[in-house]
Amino acid sequence: MTWKSExxxxxxxxxxELGAEPARRIAKxxxxxxxxxxxPRSAGQPLVGAWTGYWRYRIGDYRVIARIEDERVLILVVxxxxxxxVYR
Numbered sequence: 001m002t003w004k005s006e007x008x009x010x011x012x013x014x015x016x017e018l019g020a021e022p023a024r025r026i027a028k029x030x031x032x033x034x035x036x037x038x039x040p041r042s043a044g045q046p047l048v049g050a051w052t053g054y055w056r057y058r059i060g061d062y063r064v065i066a067r068i069e070d071e072r073v074l075i076l077v078v079x080x081x082x083x084x085x086v087y088r
Contacts, residue, residue, distance in 0.1 A: 003035040007077045014080040022062060026080065029059045040068055040075055051087070054078065062086075 007015065015023050034043045034057060044055040047065070057064040063086040065079040079086060 001038055001073065003037070003040055003073050003075050005030045005035050005075045005077065011077045011080050018062070018080070022060070026059050026062060026064060029057075030064070030075070030077070035075060058083075 015026065018026070034040050037043055041055060044057045044066070047054045047056055051065065053067065055066050055068055057066065061083055062080060063083050064077055065086065067076045067078060068074070069076060
């Protein structure tokens, strides 16, 4: 089963601000390594605390925070940032 990836407007803006190369790498990883899995949770880590219910994907020095919606077969990306800034 292939999952669909969508970005919130804020996450899309954050992706554009990263520059061409990191943005291409993140989009390619989401498309080719995460969305093709039967369960995208197997590629990420669950978050706790204020971020409970969200999943983290490590892509190089960047982190992608997403919510997985099983009923819509959707990975909704809500935040993209460098690892030292992503949880602030």
